Amino acid sequence: MSARRIFARPARFAAIAPYVWMLLFFLVPFGFVLKISLSQTAIAQPPYEPVFDLTAGWGALKAAFAALSVDNFRLLVSDDIYVFAYVRSLTVAVTATALLLLIGYPVAYGMARLPTRWQAVAMVLVIVPFWTSFLIRIYAWINILQHDGLLNQILLALHLVSQPVVWLSTDSAMYIGIVYSYLPFMILPLYATLAKMEPVLEEAASDLGAPPWQVFWLVTFPLSLPGVGAGVLLCFIPIVGEFVIPDLLAGSNSLMIGQTLWLEFFTNKDWPVASAAAIVLLVVLLVPLLLYERLQKRQLEQGR
């Protein structure tokens, strides 16, 4: 089909647009990273040996493919530092996502049950932090959490502690930062599903003898699962690769994979190993995505 015919039919163009997008902004860059991950480090600019040269002809290309090595991937498995970074990233992401769900769900539920005109106000309140730069907000947290910061002053004034608590460079500070930053991404999809749900379903459950906690567990929560799934994915995936928040708020004794990647790229100038680490990260993140998609498909099939 010629390009002109595609553009003449907006519906068809709309159908292929996502694939063009994926090709340009995901598959092509992914190809670059994959290529780098298979090459050798070099003291050069850029700091790796090109694996193959497209201008050298077919024979050279074949030789280059034969010489491809997966050494960089072997290194990732053999060196503890990468394994630890992956494990820590996943642990942090799971914990933070759980915290986000625990905090975000009641907020989203409360929003969805507000009178309609107040829902719009609540929505703006959730979104309003985005009007300030993310970095500035994290620096603000450093200010709040430091030795004589706002949080310690309040705790001391309330006599909850007798000495200032050390917050900065701890996991607590990192979790505060992550939960704070990602909360809107948890609240918004949850709110969207909960607001769509008819309150009469909860009335029906309570009419049939369910006390409030059963109404929640048997009706409200199961019906909000699509929102829970979307919120969890929206938070979990970027948190695994999070770099700025752990770098600024957490201690330096254990690194997340994002920080390790950064070190490899910019400090060690080992682009091939960093690329390999990035590809492994992508594969690790594909697993929950695929699981979620299968789950959704099954739910759809059951609904039919």
Add this chain to the structure above:
Amino acid sequence: MTDELPRTDAAADAVGETQSAASEPLLRIEGVAKTFGTFRAVGGVSLDIKAGEFFALLGPSGCGKTTLLRMLAGFEAPDEGRILLGGKDIAQALPHERPINMMFQNYALFPHLSVRDNIAFGLKRAGMVRADIATRVAEMVALVKLEGLEKRKPDQLSGGQRQRVALARALARRPQLLLLDEPLAALDKKLRESTQGELMELQRRLGMTFIIVTHDQEEAMTMASRIGVMRDGKLAQVASPRELYEAPRSRWIAEFVGDINLFDGESKLRDGHRLVIGTRDAGALVVAEPREPVGAGKFSVAIRPEKVKLSRRGPVSEAGHETAINRLDGVVADICYLGGTTTYKVKLDTGGMIQASVANSARLDVDAYSLDQHVVAWFTPDDCVVLPS
């Protein structure tokens, strides 16, 4: 026929008293009121409902009938008054603590649960054992004729099937009282009519007490043994369908329930049980003395269209002509053929308009009147209801 109607309020009260003395009402609503902000949705309603009754709350939208029902179910707490179920005040009890179940207007089926799990939901909450639940669910599925659909989800069912699941779910716990909120509103006309019959049959067979809320007066008249008409948060009249139709208590009820001809006028003279009322649009009308004796003043004379007979020359040769004191001359102004009946609008020589509903008892239209034909509309004094203006 009119003998079935209580002639006086005193007589009606006497009947009511002997009944309530014999059996305590299942549900007693005492001075219940509910205000939302500044809107008084329900303003002091008192009502007794006996076990085994099929009671209808009828009224236009916004009359407070749904709010009253929601207070019975426990979704709203009344600001004033008591709700006694079997002698126990449940006004402040939570919905899940009441032995009352409700069938919701749009059914409110749980979309994530199968037909079976929807019906079993209430039974599981009651702590019934597994085997008993299975038996009861099967029983309910058979009752509403849903065999074979137990595993389906609500969105795989038709409107009529969903309605049945909702009914089975509400009946499964064998509640002392079943509330039905516009249960047939979402069905098409044919299905609605057959479902009305099934609901009545079911209610009689199970011997349960039903309270239905509806804005459809035909539905209320067909199904209920007693109807409470609500207006502006108050009960305007509580009566059997027949009494409501034949002896409405006010002009508003007369107009709300069915079609009616109304003539405003003043009482002129009294002759035994007869009263002569001079009306502007229909001249002097002779009517029967109303239940509550009335003095002088302004009144409306109300006649149902099917009580108005038409003839070409007046009631000379028709049966019952002796009592047909009210004769009104006019010409046919409008004809509306409805199949079973034809409604004629007759422009009276005295200036008013009267509607007559005539049964099409013969297939060939030998009796039919044509436009602009001169006719006599007549009716007896007993056919008229005198209402305060």
